[in-house]
Amino acid sequence: MSEVREKAALAKKAAQAMNRMTTEQKNEALLLMADALVTNSASIIEANARDLERGRAGGTPASMLDRLALNDQRIEAIAQGLREIVELPDPTGRIIEEATRPNGIVIRKLSVPIGVIGIVYEARPNVTVDAAGLCLKTGNSVVLRGGSAALESNRRIIEVMHEALSRSALPPEALQLIESSDRSSVDEMLKLNGLLDVIIPRGGRSLIQNVVQNATVPVIETGEGVCHTYVDDEADPAMAEAIAINAKVQRPSVCNSMETLLVHERFAGAHLAALAARLQELGVELRGCAKSRTLVPGMGEAAETDWGTEYNDLILSVKVVSGLDEALDHIRLYGTSHSECIVTGNTERAERFLAEIDAAAVYHNASTRFTDGFEFGYGAEIGISTQKLHARGPMGLPALTSTKFIIHGNGQIRG
Amino acid sequence: MSEVREKAALAKKAAQAMNRMTTEQKNEALLLMADALVTNSASIIEANARDLERGRAGGTPASMLDRLALNDQRIEAIAQGLREIVELPDPTGRIIEEATRPNGIVIRKLSVPIGVIGIVYEARPNVTVDAAGLCLKTGNSVVLRGGSAALESNRRIIEVMHEALSRSALPPEALQLIESSDRSSVDEMLKLNGLLDVIIPRGGRSLIQNVVQNATVPVIETGEGVCHTYVDDEADPAMAEAIAINAKVQRPSVCNSMETLLVHERFAGAHLAALAARLQELGVELRGCAKSRTLVPGMGEAAETDWGTEYNDLILSVKVVSGLDEALDHIRLYGTSHSECIVTGNTERAERFLAEIDAAAVYHNASTRFTDGFEFGYGAEIGISTQKLHARGPMGLPALTSTKFIIHGNGQIRG
Known part of the structure; x- marks a missing residue:
């Protein structure tokens, strides 16, 4: 035997x-x-x-x-x-x-x-x-x-x-x-x-x-996490920055960290350059879509494969979207149903996001990094089921x- | 596509x-x-x-x-x-x-x-x-x-x-x-x-x-059920007969019907011949171990493969066992973890059976035929998970x- x-x-x-x-x-x-x-x-x-x-x-x-x-x-x-x-x-x-x-x-x-x-x-x-x-x-x-x-x-x-x-x-x-x-x-x-x-x-x-x-x-x-944060045009800029930075930088090697930042085009026009600069200061390599690259000179280019990649590293793909619908479509296509977040002051859009995104954990105005047995109050975990x-x-x-x-x-x- | x-x-x-x-x-x-x-x-x-x-x-x-x-x-x-x-x-x-x-x-x-x-x-x-x-x-x-x-x-x-x-x-x-x-x-x-x-x-x-x-x-x-009924020596004979007949005969084609009857040797000595005769009257073909065949002349012989077979038909394998331990061992070896029953007046043995048998449903003094969404009060079922x-x-x-x-x-x- x-x-x-x-x-x-x-x-x-x-x-x-x-x-x-x-x-x-x-x-x-x-x-x-x-x-x-x-x-x-x-x-x-x-x-x-x-x-x-x-x-x-x-x-x-x-x-x-x-x-x-x-x-x-x-x-x-x-x-x-x-x-x-x-x-x-x-x-x-x-x-x-x-x-x-x-x-x-x-x-x-x-x-x-x-x-x-x-x-x-x-x-x-x-x-x-x-x-x-x-x-x-x-x-x-x-x-x-x-x-x-x-x-x-x-x-x-x-x-x-x-x-x-x-x-x-x-x-x-x-x-x-x-x-x-x-x-x-x-x-x-x-x-x-x-x-x-x-x-x-x-x-x-x-x-x-x-x-x-x-x-x-x-x-x-268990485990694979291509997690997104969608920053709506009705997001508070300071909150959006804090959540995006935490989700990417606090512990990039784990599955609940952010891999792709989706930004509403109006928010991007006003705030993406500053947010990108903060992320870069913290050592994050950015790989953006064409629109985001016009707003952030010097940002690297995202290839099609970037959108489905769990970097587990200080790398972030960035995409400017026309609004909630495009964000939902993107997440449905590339997400791994782990943890997804919307940052917005608009309750109706938040509720749509929470209802329509099919993932283990969906967040409104909080970092995806909370998907964790201890943070949820359950204690040690054997893994995170996807x-x-x-x-x-x-x-x-x-x-x-x-x-x-x-x-x-x-x-x-x-x- | x-x-x-x-x-x-x-x-x-x-x-x-x-x-x-x-x-x-x-x-x-x-x-x-x-x-x-x-x-x-x-x-x-x-x-x-x-x-x-x-x-x-x-x-x-x-x-x-x-x-x-x-x-x-x-x-x-x-x-x-x-x-x-x-x-x-x-x-x-x-x-x-x-x-x-x-x-x-x-x-x-x-x-x-x-x-x-x-x-x-x-x-x-x-x-x-x-x-x-x-x-x-x-x-x-x-x-x-x-x-x-x-x-x-x-x-x-x-x-x-x-x-x-x-x-x-x-x-x-x-x-x-x-x-x-x-x-x-x-x-x-x-x-x-x-x-x-x-x-x-x-x-x-x-x-x-x-x-x-x-x-x-x-x-x-879902579904495969090699279900056993174990009749202990402290079983009420009339109850044991009623449960065994119901579990085998009432609807033999379904997964929660009995495929193997295990009988304590003392119960078998006193009651197996009568129980076997009743089952045969109801059209059940019996396939027994050596001991049961000495007690029921004319009973067919069970091959090794019978013990693991879900007949879904009016066929029943019968084995005389020395007691609860042999019954537990037999069920562990041949059961499909669907529904298992003990018939006994001895509470301690019943509790051991219920605790030690690893199956979706374990019964004390009731027919295995009850493993069903409607019988459990849940309504229609998509299947029975094993x-x-x-x-x-x-x-x-x-x-x-x-x-x-x-x-x-x-x-x-x-x-």
């Missing part, structure tokens, strides 16, 4: 026991895991150093090495993340609906763990802990397949967490790491119907698209549950 | 307008559709007769011809189904959550239509109307691809419904029928990410598995909705 199938089968068997764990037992296990990570940080950093060395020797880009790197402070933050999950309410074991039918059967709809969750992600050891914590807290087993560049770090982290679980009520087999660095191990996970109940990809576009295109196991698509089934937007603990109908009778049969 | 892509694109465009329709407008359209079907029943029956003739000439089995056949009474029942959907509450447009965050942004989670729903189904013209009604009532567009043996019937039914929609506020383009009888039209639908938001297969195992195995669009898996994401068990109107976060601010940016 392959490593993937064997570990998934162990996870599925453990899911039976996980289903019976109390909130207290799950929380205790998470706290033991958090403490163990801190206690064993030296050996984790040692393993991480080997990954980093291999990465440097192989020419891994500095930004990837940075996301891979661990130190005492980062491990403490990761452990703290687990402790924060402990504080969140347990979404399982709740009776969501209850009804006694005319024939006397009592039907209860109960929230339950999903079962076995597969996570496919990049070389980010923090995701290993974070995903484990979220899945175990919700009573699920989890099969992790992280980027092979983090294998030594992940292996040591899992050892430490397994040891902690062995001192808890939870079955350590509920936590599985696929160690094969072969891409075929991912392909095998994607087809494990019957053993995995869902696969959640976390990473960049190519990782996510590989999962979406090839999985037969149900997938929750699909419409099961969960949409920031996915907190409830997104890791399913339901089950439990029916009590006293001999009822159907007539 | 292919027929599939062209019609899906029209459906997607119409989904924008559908999203704005009021409950009253949607209900009015459904009532117009219902009336039009009755008014035009002669021409529908004429088209159906051509399908039936072609089917008979091609050697289609009688059971399939029966499900394909329409007459005045059936068309009236189908129209009545639409009128019943009108009576159901509209699940869209509800504010599910609302919170004002410390920074003053107001976040509302709103229930919204999914968008465009693809339905792949067999040669059953009633599903054409039923699926159209459920999808339009929830503000969705729908792309239907029914079995080609019903093409003439479906084409005429869609014409009639389109004509009715053209007299309503709803865009007729929200309702699309794929007419190509080529299997490649199904394959094309399964990969239409970006145009279809979900595909729901309705039909037998091979149809469902084709969709699950090949779709890149999210799927809601997966754990998005919806599980009978899927009523709420299963055809998604959510959307709407955020109002007054200039908030993220710090």
